[in-house]
Amino acid sequence: MKNNINIDIALTHIFTRKKQTFVAALGVTIGVGIYLFMNSLDKGFSRYSMDEIFKNNAHIKIYKNDEISKPLTTEDSSSLRVIINPQITTLSKKIINPEALLATVKSQSFVTNAIAQVNFDAFYNRGKAQIKGSGNGVNMTEYAQMFNTNKYMVAGKTEALQGNLNGIIIGSGISEKLNLGLNDNITVTSSFGVVKVMKIVGIFTTGSSMNDNAKSYVNISTAQQFIKEGPAFVSTLFINTLDANNPEPFVQKLQQLTSYTVEDWKTTNADVLAGNKTREAMMGAISMAILIVAGFGIYNILSSTIMQKINDIAILKATGFNGSDVVKIFVLEAIIMGAIGTMMGLIFGSVLIGIMSNVYMGGPVGYFPIGFELPLFIRSFVLGMVITICAGYFPARKAAKVDPVEIFRK
Amino acid sequence: MNTMMQKSPIGGKRAIVLSTNGIGKYFFDPVKFKALDDVSFEAYEGEFLTLVGKSGSGKSTLLYCLSTMDTAYEGDIYIKGEKITGKKSDELAAIRNENIGFVFQFHYLLPEFSCLKNVMIPARKLGKYSYDEIESRAYEKLKMLGLQEQALKPASKLSGGQQQRVAIARALINNPAILMGDEPTGNLDSKNSAIVFDIFKEIAHEFGQTIIAVTHDNDFAKASDRTIELADGRIVNLDKSDF
Numbered sequence: 001m002k003n004n005i006n007i008d009i010a011l012t013h014i015f016t017r018k019k020q021t022f023v024a025a026l027g028v029t030i031g032v033g034i035y036l037f038m039n040s041l042d043k044g045f046s047r048y049s050m051d052e053i054f055k056n057n058a059h060i061k062i063y064k065n066d067e068i069s070k071p072l073t074t075e076d077s078s079s080l081r082v083i084i085n086p087q088i089t090t091l092s093k094k095i096i097n098p099e100a101l102l103a104t105v106k107s108q109s110f111v112t113n114a115i116a117q118v119n120f121d122a123f124y125n126r127g128k129a130q131i132k133g134s135g136n137g138v139n140m141t142e143y144a145q146m147f148n149t150n151k152y153m154v155a156g157k158t159e160a161l162q163g164n165l166n167g168i169i170i171g172s173g174i175s176e177k178l179n180l181g182l183n184d185n186i187t188v189t190s191s192f193g194v195v196k197v198m199k200i201v202g203i204f205t206t207g208s209s210m211n212d213n214a215k216s217y218v219n220i221s222t223a224q225q226f227i228k229e230g231p232a233f234v235s236t237l238f239i240n241t242l243d244a245n246n247p248e249p250f251v252q253k254l255q256q257l258t259s260y261t262v263e264d265w266k267t268t269n270a271d272v273l274a275g276n277k278t279r280e281a282m283m284g285a286i287s288m289a290i291l292i293v294a295g296f297g298i299y300n301i302l303s304s305t306i307m308q309k310i311n312d313i314a315i316l317k318a319t320g321f322n323g324s325d326v327v328k329i330f331v332l333e334a335i336i337m338g339a340i341g342t343m344m345g346l347i348f349g350s351v352l353i354g355i356m357s358n359v360y361m362g363g364p365v366g367y368f369p370i371g372f373e374l375p376l377f378i379r380s381f382v383l384g385m386v387i388t389i390c391a392g393y394f395p396a397r398k399a400a401k402v403d404p405v406e407i408f409r410k
Numbered sequence: 411m412n413t414m415m416q417k418s419p420i421g422g423k424r425a426i427v428l429s430t431n432g433i434g435k436y437f438f439d440p441v442k443f444k445a446l447d448d449v450s451f452e453a454y455e456g457e458f459l460t461l462v463g464k465s466g467s468g469k470s471t472l473l474y475c476l477s478t479m480d481t482a483y484e485g486d487i488y489i490k491g492e493k494i495t496g497k498k499s500d501e502l503a504a505i506r507n508e509n510i511g512f513v514f515q516f517h518y519l520l521p522e523f524s525c526l527k528n529v530m531i532p533a534r535k536l537g538k539y540s541y542d543e544i545e546s547r548a549y550e551k552l553k554m555l556g557l558q559e560q561a562l563k564p565a566s567k568l569s570g571g572q573q574q575r576v577a578i579a580r581a582l583i584n585n586p587a588i589l590m591g592d593e594p595t596g597n598l599d600s601k602n603s604a605i606v607f608d609i610f611k612e613i614a615h616e617f618g619q620t621i622i623a624v625t626h627d628n629d630f631a632k633a634s635d636r637t638i639e640l641a642d643g644r645i646v647n648l649d650k651s652d653f
Contacts, residue, residue, distance in 0.1 A: 005534035315518035320507020
């Protein structure tokens with residue numbers, strides 16, 4: 001430090017008061033550590049719930065929405081008045097010419113994957129026992145790729161359904177309730193009265209009873225038979241895009257291609273997202289408050305340092321240091337304390353994250369969903385530094401305003 | 411500026427380093443009170459000037475106005491012909507840094523720094539020379555004041571007289587035109603006072619630097635080149651000789 005006297009003075013203050021520096025830094029350590037930890041918890045949990053959503057939802061889906069009948073009246077108020085009774089007029093949920101639409105969608109540059117699905121209401125029977133549920137006719141290989149279904153298979157394989165028109169993959173809940181295992185036969189009836197005896201080639205469990213107790217997968221053509229439709233019938237298109245978090249512009253582009261309803265996952269899961277946001281705001285506010293308290297620690301210690309060093313400040317000002325030099329000296333001290341504290345805080349937060357990630361929560365969650373997120377480390381570092389600089393600036397400005405004459409005349 | 415040249419007490423025409431024109435100052439606490447009233451005088455290059463007066467006569471108040479640290483006064487102050495009244499605080503800080511050295515009753519050394527580093531501080535602020543050059547200059551100043559042995563000791567480990575000499579070395583490091591002292595011997599015993607006095611005299615007469623010192627020590631004032639006496643905020647004697 002041969003060049004700048006301000007830096008030299010600040011460093012000398014820091015090094016000759018190691019204990020105070022350490023205590024001030026410790027406050028920041030705890031603040032930054034807890035901030036990092038809480039936000040990592042939140043981020044991990046958000047990611048987990050996002051994964052839960054994407055188990056069943058593609059980024060965007062295209063389907064035919066119900067249409068409501070419209071009255072055939074003119075806008076002119078003087079004309080004949082008609083009493084109307086709006087009703088759903090949809091005769092079929094069919095998407096016309098799905099092959100062409102699927103091909104167009106797939107040709108879009110932002111689409112990473114797109115598949116067709118045929119839905120039908122299904123009743124799973126064994127003897128007198130019956131479970132109501134929903135069947136999904138899909139190309140299983142593509143579907144498994146999109147929704148990570150392989151991860152949830154507890155018996156059999158998704159590949160077993162490929163080309164096996166008589167095969168079915170059922171949820172673990174159905175399997176338990178009907179006491180049916182792999183390679184057993186199951187009777188499936190559709191709402192259109194079609195009855196088929198199918199062979200169980202796979203069982204999955206997702207952890208969500210809504211899925212496990214109701215859902216099953218069959219081939220598209222099998223599903224089309226269940227609803228007595230031809231091979232051109234498709235009820236939904238699922239589309240994955242490049243950016244899951246920002247599907248809105250893609251929705252707009254896709255909507256220009258088709259008259260069917262294009263809906264992103266955010267619209268479908270608005271309630272879950274609102275819950276996530278609330279939690280984020282709560283965690284953010286609490287952890288921010290802790291960080292600000294740490295800032296006050298720095299403020300306090302620097303204020304008392306300045307009171308003790310008031311003679312030094314007076315003589316520096318007398319010998320030609322101006323206000324901004326004094327501000328620089330003390331803000332630099334705050335920055336050093338803050339940097340030490342923030343670094344230790346990042347380590348402290350990492351340790352907490354490490355411990356938490358080894359806590360087993362049980363159930364479908366498994367180990368606590370928490371991880372090391374680089375953006376959060378950067379944010380914690382920046383916030384820690386900004387708060388310490390602010391906390392240092394105010395006492396430093398007070399120091400800069402010290403009137404040396406007042407000190408010397410005492 | 412006031413170009414009038416006066417005869418100095420020891421004769422010869424010399425340049426005016428500092429001059430004041432009608433300095434007035436009020437204190438408002440606890441009641442409005444005129445601390446300085448129409449103070450005008452000049453100080454010359456190489457002059458050892460002392461300000462005396464009873465407690466409350468305004469001598470210290472005047473010194474702090476001259477020091478550029480107190481800016482709430484009436485009238486004008488010129489340093490080396492430049493009007494400093496009305497300048498911004500940053501400009502005044504730069505003027506102090508380059509032209510004025512201070513010695514107070516208390517030494518005001520930074521306790522964490524060695525003597526050498528304390529002396530170097532104003533020069534490093536000035537930034538005119540390299541670190542190494544400043545270091546050797548500071549060492550020279552300490553040597554001149556007989557402190558070369560103490561150079562690397564922390565300032566807090568020295569005796570009172572030594573500390574005051576380090577403070578003088580710090581005041582001299584930038585070779586200022588003016589050295590101002592507020593009771594510079596106030597805390598010292600007679601032996602150390604004599605040492606400080608000799609140093610001041612040497613500075614003024616051999617290096618041509620002007621010294622303006624406030625004192626209540628009559629022996630100290632008597633031995634200086636010229637003594638200005640104040641009473642009730644006015645100059646009552648521009649060259650006091652009766653002690």
